[in-house]
Structure formats: C-alpha cells, structure tokens
Amino acid sequence: MKIAVCVSQVPDTTTKVKVGADGKTIDPAGVTYIINPYDEFAVEAALQLKEKNGGETVVVSVGKVSNKEAIKKAYAMGIEKGILVKSDAEMDSYTVARNLADVLKEINADIVLFGKQSIDYDDMQVGNLTAEMLGIPSISVVVSLTVESNKVTCEREIEGGKEIVESTLPVAISAQRGLNNPRYPNLKGIMAAKSKPIEERQPTYTENKTEILGMSLPKSKPKGKIVGTDVSAVPELVKLLREEAKVI
Amino acid sequence: MSKILAFVESRDNKIKNSGYETASTALKLANDLGGEVEVLLIGSNLSSAASELGSYGIEKVLLAEDAKLEKYSTTAYSKIVAETAKLRGADTIILSASAMGKDISPRVSAKLEAGLVADCTEIKAEGGNITATRPVYAGKAFIDVKVTSPVKMFTLRPNVFKAVKMDGVTAETEKVDIPLNDSDYGVQVKEVVVSNEKLDVTEADIVVSGGRGLKGPENFYLVEDLAKVLGGAAGASRAIVDAGWRPHSDQVGQTGKTVSPSLYIAVGISGAIQHLAGMSSSKCIVAINKDKDAPIFQIADYGIVADALEIMPALTEEFKKVLSN
Ligand SMILES: Cc1cc2nc3c(=O)[nH]c(=O)nc-3n(C[C@H](O)[C@H](O)[C@H](O)COP(=O)(O)OP(=O)(O)OC[C@H]3O[C@@H](n4cnc5c(N)ncnc54)[C@H](O)[C@@H]3O)c2cc1C
Numbered sequence: 165m166k167i168a169v170c171v172s173q174v175p176d177t178t179t180k181v182k183v184g185a186d187g188k189t190i191d192p193a194g195v196t197y198i199i200n201p202y203d204e205f206a207v208e209a210a211l212q213l214k215e216k217n218g219g220e221t222v223v224v225s226v227g228k229v230s231n232k233e234a235i236k237k238a239y240a241m242g243i244e245k246g247i248l249v250k251s252d253a254e255m256d257s258y259t260v261a262r263n264l265a266d267v268l269k270e271i272n273a274d275i276v277l278f279g280k281q282s283i284d285y286d287d288m289q290v291g292n293l294t295a296e297m298l299g300i301p302s303i304s305v306v307v308s309l310t311v312e313s314n315k316v317t318c319e320r321e322i323e324g325g326k327e328i329v330e331s332t333l334p335v336a337i338s339a340q341r342g343l344n345n346p347r348y349p350n351l352k353g354i355m356a357a358k359s360k361p362i363e364e365r366q367p368t369y370t371e372n373k374t375e376i377l378g379m380s381l382p383k384s385k386p387k388g389k390i391v392g393t394d395v396s397a398v399p400e401l402v403k404l405l406r407e408e409a410k411v412i
Numbered sequence: 413m414s415k416i417l418a419f420v421e422s423r424d425n426k427i428k429n430s431g432y433e434t435a436s437t438a439l440k441l442a443n444d445l446g447g448e449v450e451v452l453l454i455g456s457n458l459s460s461a462a463s464e465l466g467s468y469g470i471e472k473v474l475l476a477e478d479a480k481l482e483k484y485s486t487t488a489y490s491k492i493v494a495e496t497a498k499l500r501g502a503d504t505i506i507l508s509a510s511a512m513g514k515d516i517s518p519r520v521s522a523k524l525e526a527g528l529v530a531d532c533t534e535i536k537a538e539g540g541n542i543t544a545t546r547p548v549y550a551g552k553a554f555i556d557v558k559v560t561s562p563v564k565m566f567t568l569r570p571n572v573f574k575a576v577k578m579d580g581v582t583a584e585t586e587k588v589d590i591p592l593n594d595s596d597y598g599v600q601v602k603e604v605v606v607s608n609e610k611l612d613v614t615e616a617d618i619v620v621s622g623g624r625g626l627k628g629p630e631n632f633y634l635v636e637d638l639a640k641v642l643g644g645a646a647g648a649s650r651a652i653v654d655a656g657w658r659p660h661s662d663q664v665g666q667t668g669k670t671v672s673p674s675l676y677i678a679v680g681i682s683g684a685i686q687h688l689a690g691m692s693s694s695k696c697i698v699a700i701n702k703d704k705d706a707p708i709f710q711i712a713d714y715g716i717v718a719d720a721l722e723i724m725p726a727l728t729e730e731f732k733k734v735l736s737n
Pocket residue numbers: 177201622623624625626627648649650651652663664665666667668669679680681682683684685686687690700701702703706718719720721
C-alpha cells in the first residue's frame with residue numbers, strides 16, 4: 165500500500181499575532197513554527213496503516229525552506245521519504261493544492277492523508293481541493309478509519325453527531341483530533357531525521373485565485389464589568405444580561 | 413448582472429438555520445450587486461422546504477431530488493453544485509461553512525477553478541465587487557479577501573449572518589437534473605449517528621463551558637443544568653477534554669470548535685490563548701472564576717470573581733425564576 169501525507173508548517177498556538185509591515189500577513193518576528201498539529205494525526209495514521217498493511221510512506225509539503233522542519237518531524241516519527249515543493253511565494257489554498265496534486269499524481273498513492281485544517285489560515289480546503297484535482301473521493305474531519313481490501317470506512321464529525329462514511333480507494337482523508345494519539349519520536353528517529361535527504365522541487369503552478377487586501381486585529385473590547393465577588397452578585401448579573409446586554 | 417447560486421442545506425427534509433442565513437445573505441448581496449439569486453436544494457422530498465424559502469424573499473428554488481441523494485455524498489453533492497452553477501451561469505456561489513458546506517466547497521472550487529474564501533464573518537458588495545472578511549489564526553486576526561477568478565465562492569460562518577423573514581414572496585421551484593453515475597457516489601454516508609439529540613456548541617445561541625475550575629467531572633452537571641435552563645449547549649476547555657471528563661466534540665478553542673453565540677459563559681476556565689481563539693467572537697462573554705487575574709476577564713463583558721461551585725446553582729435558579737416570568 166502506498167500512503168502519502170501532506171504537512172504544513174504553522175505558527176505555534178501560543179503566538180501573539182501582530183500585523184507585518186506589508187499589512188497583509190503576520191509579523192514573523194519572534195514566532196516559533198511547528199508542524200501543523202492536525203498533520204501529526206495524519207502522519208500517525210499513515211504510520212499505522214503501513215504497520216498494518218505494509219507498503220511505503222511519503223510526506224509532501226509546499227512552502228518555504230523552513231517547511232523542512234515539518235518534514236523532519238514526520239521523518240522522526242517514521243515516514244520514509246519526503247518531498248518539498250519549495251517556494252517563498254504566498255500561495256492560497258487553491259495554488260497549494262495544485263502543486264500538491266501535481267506531485268501526488270506521480271506518487272499514485274492508495275491513501276492520501278491531510279490534517280483537518282492548517283491552524284494559520286484555518287482554511288479547511290486543501291484536502292478536498294487536492295482530492296478533486298486528483299479525481300479521487302475524499303472524507304474530511306475523520307475521527308476513525310478502517311481499511312479493508314479496496315474500501316475505507318470512516319467516522320466523520322458533523323454538527324451534533326457523526327456520519328459513518330464509506331469510500332472506495334484511492335481516497336483522500338483529512339484527520340481530526342481523536343483519530344489517534346500521535347507517537348513521540350524517539351531519539352534514534354530524531355537523529356536519523358536530521359541527515360535524511362529531502363527531495364526539492366520547483367512549484368508547477370503559482371497563480372492565486374484569491375487576493376488578501378489587508379489584515380487587521382480584532383477590535384479590542386472595553387474592559388468588562390466585575391459584577392461581584394460572591395453569590396449576592398447573581399441577580400445583578402442576570403439583570404444586566406437581560407436589560408443591558410439583552411442576550412436573554 | 414451578477415447571478416448568485418446559494419446552496420442551502422437541509423436535513424430530514426427541513427432547511428437548517430444556517431441555510432436560511434445563507435439564503436438571506438445571498439439575497440442581500442444580489443440586491444447590492446444588482447443581480448439575482450437562485451437557491452439550490454439537494455435531497456429528496458424537498459417541495460415543502462422549498463416553499464419555506466419564499467418567506468425569506470427567495471423567488472427561485474432549484475431542486476435536485478433523488479432517493480439516492482437523501483443521504484449525503486461528498487462527490488455527488490459537489491458535482492451537482494458545480495454542474496448547476498455552470499448550467500445556470502452563476503458567477504458567485506455561496507454556501508454555509510457548516511460541516512457539509514466545508515466538505516463540498518473545496519471540491520466545487522477545484523471543478524470550477526473558482527477562488528474560495530472560507531468561513532467568512534463579513535461579506536459586502538461594493539462597486540460590483542465582493543469583499544469578504546474572515547478570521548485567521550483562530551480569530552487572533554482578520555483578513556479582507558477578494559476573489560480574482562471569474563467564478564467566486566464564499567462560505568459563511570454559521571450563526572454570524574442574519575436570516576431575514578420577508579412577506580409576500582412565493583418561491584417558484586424548478587427541477588434540475590444532473591445525470592450521476594455510480595462513480596459519482598464514490599463517497600457515501602451510510603449512517604448518521606446523532607449524539608443523544610444534543611445541541612452542538614457550534615449551532616447553539618448560548619454556550620456554557622466548563623473548565624478545570626469545576627474540580628471534577630462530578631460537578632459538570634452544574635454547567636449542563638445552566639445550559640439546559642438557557643436552551644443552550646455545554647462546552648468544555650481542552651484541559652477537561654484531555655482529562656476525559658468530556659468528549660472532544662465539546663471542546664471549544666483553537667484545536668476544538670469555534671463558536672460565536674450571543675452569550676458565552678465560561679465557568680472555571682482560565683482563558684488560555686488557545687481557548688480564547690475559539691470563543692472570542694461571542695457577542696457577550698461572562699466569566700466565573702475565583703482568580704481575579706485570570707486572562708478570561710480580559711475579554712469578558714461581565715464577571716463574577718468567586719467559587720464556581722457556589723455561584724452556579726444560584727445562577728441556574730435565578731435564570732429559572734426570571735425566565736418563567
Ligand atoms: C497545541 C495546543 C492546542 C490547544 N488547544 C486548546 C483548545 O482548543 N481549547 C482549549 O480550551 N485549550 C487548548 N489548549 C490548552 C490551553 O493552553 C489550556 O491549557 C486550557 O485551555 C486550560 O483549560 P482550563 O481553563 O480548564 O484549565 P486551567 O488553565 O487550569 O484553569 C482553571 C481555571 O479555573 C479557576 N478555578 C479554580 N478553581 C475554581 C473554582 N472553585 N471556581 C472558579 N474558578 C476556579 C482557576 O483560577 C483557573 O483560572 C491547547 C494547548 C496547546 C499546547
């Protein structure tokens with residue numbers, strides 16, 4: 165079985181966002197970058213599929229040279245091969261997906277894994293975009309995954325419940341938290357990842373379909389009201405919610 | 413003249429709230445752009461759902477009906493949306509950023525080579541162009557975006573846009589027949605498992621969330637009781653999801669769900685940056701925390717600095733009393 169995983173590199177969740185000099189993207193000063201947290205579930209799923217069914221695993225990333233860190237994290241966890249489509253350009257989801265699809269066409273994997281979403285732009289697009297470009301089915305927000313001969317059965321989260329979904333192979337799966345517990349790389353894995361080569365490629369497509377006009381920070385709120393410090397504040401709070409905030 | 417196609421989601425033959433929000437927003441955009449809207453419904457037995465759309469000012473509803481479409485299929489639904497858009501010459505496609513809308517829209521985007529702006533919280537038409545605003549970095553920032561391809565797509569964050577009722581419009585319906593073969597049903601929902609009829613945090617107008625300050629899972633009923641009295645949903649911080657008190661589907665935050673209810677009550681939650689990321693766009697925020705310096709108070713509109721275990725029963729009683737009057 166051939167398994168591909170797509171990973172992106174994103175600012176750490178504790179990042180305090182500041183708008184950069186271009187007014188359109190964040191100021192990278194002082195930001196720590198990590199592998200997109202949802203992509204760790206995708207990497208773990210790939211490794212478990214390989215352990216169960218045999219086969220080969222490959223990780224693909226589109227972006228800056230620093231995305232190699234995400235690939236190395238996947239290596240350290242156990243992925244065998246890595247490809248970076250190297251570009252400094254700001255690519256939108258469509259463009260990222262086109263580049264991924266061009267690489268994946270060649271790989272011809274039975275299962276392509278993605279994270280549910282990148283926690284930078286929170287787009288939730290690349291998995292299904294890429295699948296459509298490859299002409300294969302896709303299942304997103306997946307919390308359980310079983311593969312039997314030529315069929316996958318997944319549970320995907322929807323509002324207030326789950327859908328049990330079936331698909332034929334090849335298929336693209338986007339991993340939601342809960343799918344598995346990503347393993348911690350061991351020291352040997354980390355050391356081996358350092359020197360393992362990463363194949364570099366040029367982007368095949370660069371024309372975005374969307375344009376960012378500007379970035380802004382949320383309007384800061386006026387300081388809230390501390391209504392009280394014990395039970396006696398309760399009636400006042402309820403009154404404020406009804407009469408001032410008018411939310412009840 | 414602009415032509416907007418709005419895909420409106422239905423479940424069990426009824427239109428979802430987010431569907432009415434989508435229809436109303438599409439209608440407003442069409443008015444501002446000087447264009448028209450057609451609403452697309454996919455499923456089976458949709459005629460009564462279609463007529464409901466008249467009371468939201470929708471004049472034209474397209475029905476893609478088939479017994480096989482009763483259950484959702486990513487591949488079939490996205491093909492119908494894309495082919496209908498082509499057939500009707502739509503230049504703009506609007507969907508809800510619901511679980512279904514988020515699943516369909518990228519596939520349609522790829523089919524039509526259309527730029528897609530996902531999860532918009534504002535959208536406006538000016539001088540014939542649409543610009544949308546959407547949260548990024550889990551709401552720590554916003555970007556204004558326009559689409560540069562001929563066909564433009566937008567998904568709307570649920571609960572943010574208003575569904576507006578209007579009098580005196582009757583929706584005319586028309587069947588659309590997009591031929592589908594077996595391979596178009598490559599992905600097929602076999603079964604929907606509803607988690608004990610519970611209201612989802614993303615769909616609730618009021619969310620009461622609990623955190624580690626509740627001390628133990630045995631006290632979580634305090635949060636659930638209040639949510640019930642308010643007709644809302646119960647959410648959770650990651651700390652108590654990780655501790656196994658609550659399922660992940662209840663987690664609010666950067667790696668959980670993003671909610672923007674009218675009222676969010678945070679009980680015993682410190683307000684870590686990852687939690688704030690999931691709820692800071694709530695219209696009114698109340699915090700109950702015994703630490704006056706907890707970061708949650710920096711974004712709360714109202715707070716009580718006290719022991720949640722004492723406050724919660726009194727708060728639930730007070731709401732019960734007030735709401736029964
Ligand atoms: C990659 C990553 C992703 C994350 N994603 C999320 C996410 O999506 N959602 C999320 O919530 N967190 C997330 N977190 C975790 C986050 O950083 C915090 O650890 C978590 O939100 C804390 O949960 P808490 O507020 O319940 O607990 P704590 O931080 O322990 O806070 C408990 C609060 O309760 C108060 N308290 C204690 N006793 C009482 C009492 N008797 N009455 C009233 N108040 C009391 C305390 O003063 C304190 O403020 C993430 C972290 C990482 C690293």
